[in-house]
Amino acid sequence: MSETVVDQLLARAAVAEEAHKWIEAVALYEVALVRLPDHVPAMLGAAAAARANGDHARAIVFLTRADRTAPGRADIAVALGEALAATSRLSEAAAAFERARAAKPLDAGLAARLGATRLAAGDAAGAVSAFEAALRLDPAEPRALGGLGSALAAAGRPLAAVEAFRRAGDSRPRADRAAALLALGDMSGGFADLDAIATGPAWATRLPAWDGVPLDRPLVVWVGSDPLDLAAFAPVLPLARSLVPDLVLVVPKPYVRLASALAGVSHVIADTEDIGGLIDGAGAAAPLVGLPHRLGLTAGSFASIGPLLVSEPMLADRWSARLDLGRGRPAIGLVWGGGFGLADLTPLAGIGDLRFVALERLPSAMLARSSAPSGWEVTGAPIRIEHPGPDFEAGVDARVDCAALLGRLDAVIAIDGLPLRLAGLLGRPGVALLPGAANWIWRIEGDRTPVYPSLSLLRQASEGSLAAMLPEAVQRVRDVMRG
Numbered sequence: 001m002s003e004t005v006v007d008q009l010l011a012r013a014a015v016a017e018e019a020h021k022w023i024e025a026v027a028l029y030e031v032a033l034v035r036l037p038d039h040v041p042a043m044l045g046a047a048a049a050a051r052a053n054g055d056h057a058r059a060i061v062f063l064t065r066a067d068r069t070a071p072g073r074a075d076i077a078v079a080l081g082e083a084l085a086a087t088s089r090l091s092e093a094a095a096a097f098e099r100a101r102a103a104k105p106l107d108a109g110l111a112a113r114l115g116a117t118r119l120a121a122g123d124a125a126g127a128v129s130a131f132e133a134a135l136r137l138d139p140a141e142p143r144a145l146g147g148l149g150s151a152l153a154a155a156g157r158p159l160a161a162v163e164a165f166r167r168a169g170d171s172r173p174r175a176d177r178a179a180a181l182l183a184l185g186d187m188s189g190g191f192a193d194l195d196a197i198a199t200g201p202a203w204a205t206r207l208p209a210w211d212g213v214p215l216d217r218p219l220v221v222w223v224g225s226d227p228l229d230l231a232a233f234a235p236v237l238p239l240a241r242s243l244v245p246d247l248v249l250v251v252p253k254p255y256v257r258l259a260s261a262l263a264g265v266s267h268v269i270a271d272t273e274d275i276g277g278l279i280d281g282a283g284a285a286a287p288l289v290g291l292p293h294r295l296g297l298t299a300g301s302f303a304s305i306g307p308l309l310v311s312e313p314m315l316a317d318r319w320s321a322r323l324d325l326g327r328g329r330p331a332i333g334l335v336w337g338g339g340f341g342l343a344d345l346t347p348l349a350g351i352g353d354l355r356f357v358a359l360e361r362l363p364s365a366m367l368a369r370s371s372a373p374s375g376w377e378v379t380g381a382p383i384r385i386e387h388p389g390p391d392f393e394a395g396v397d398a399r400v401d402c403a404a405l406l407g408r409l410d411a412v413i414a415i416d417g418l419p420l421r422l423a424g425l426l427g428r429p430g431v432a433l434l435p436g437a438a439n440w441i442w443r444i445e446g447d448r449t450p451v452y453p454s455l456s457l458l459r460q461a462s463e464g465s466l467a468a469m470l471p472e473a474v475q476r477v478r479d480v481m482r483g
Helices: 002-018 022-035 040-052 056-069 074-086 090-103 108-120 124-137 142-154 158-168 175-183 187-197 202-206 227-241 253-259 276-281 288-295 313-323 342-348 400-406 418-426 467-482
Strands: 219-222 247-251 267-270 284-287 331-335 355-358 367-369 376-378 411-415 430-434 455-459
Touching: 002 022, 002 040, 022 040, 040 056, 040 074, 056 074, 074 090, 074 108, 090 108, 108 124, 108 142, 124 142, 142 158, 142 175, 158 175, 175 187, 187 288, 202 276, 219 227, 219 288, 227 247, 227 253, 227 288, 227 418, 247 253, 253 267, 253 400, 284 288, 313 400, 331 418, 342 467, 400 418, 411 418, 411 467, 418 430, 418 455, 430 467, 455 467
Parallel strands: 219 247, 219 284, 247 267, 331 355, 331 411, 411 430, 430 455
Antiparallel strands: 367 376
């Protein structure tokens, strides 16, 4: 009797689905599962209806139940992987696709899907392996052809990435190919790609595109939403400024104050302002990331010739007084978040001749009152890390506090991020802790970069960690201060 009733319920659910009554369909499938708890088709039907309604989290519940009830079924694992990916649970999605691959090892498309998910989850090496497996099964598998270059670039193998892009036959400009070309020193190709993919605001279409030649009217340069690009491309601003009477920088509002202190900039306005009057008087426009291509810069010419950023003296005095800098032990700025955890700072334990100061705004739960000059330190760390206090970087103007503090610290040790790049723009000494696959500005080898010549570079070994480089970083900082 139960089977007959369940069949009727499933038939009614199918009718509801045809009418796009997804909630009703899910409810009918659930009633069926009350009668037959191990009915896998009902679980899959409920999951499909939930996903059609946009409720991926509920679909995951049904699919997980189906996966446990009927383990080893590739179709269930694939559906679960897709639902997990839709909710950004990418590592779990990759695990589901791996189980599907175990059931269907000769499915090239499934291997490619696994590669795409691993890449989205940040597992570049795993993505390369999956894409290569897909291409061994089917050399023409489109997702693998298109994804292998991106995975190789993310894995820090730019030469192989460029070759993979070439084999794919996709000549369209793309950011990951640009990064690979730049890492290899092909500035012409890399900068051309970055220029081509730069999306401009609506007002930019009202001005001629600047072609790198001298102007007799102002040049308007717009900056994208990523402040790391602002820091990376700052060295080109003085070069562009030398060819125009005025260079106006249009930036996201939180970075107006910081950008105003960059060399080569006449004045800065927020991208939220009405700039109609400015456009009427300007001669041309260009994206910041497109300037190197339009100026024809090469590896040798894209270099900093001195400090490109000036910190605000009053702010610098404020933070220097707060932390009692300039007296006693040297103070070293420290940035670790996103590269390793607090527990990984243990290699710095026992160092008594240096002070360490956190350069990040941290949540209140990570700060504790202390006897440090500022009255604050980072809680839960294996070493004492002072902190400027809860009001550090608390204003609407992003990173001006950090730049001001950097200007008074003796050096910095940091993973790649805006504080490290600000130190480079300020010309401050420091050590960059770089992963094996680093941004193009750091190149693929060597312990210096012309973009930020004041910084010494330490690169992660294939079997090592970023934190393992901390003792060497401290030694380099000591050497700089002695010199």
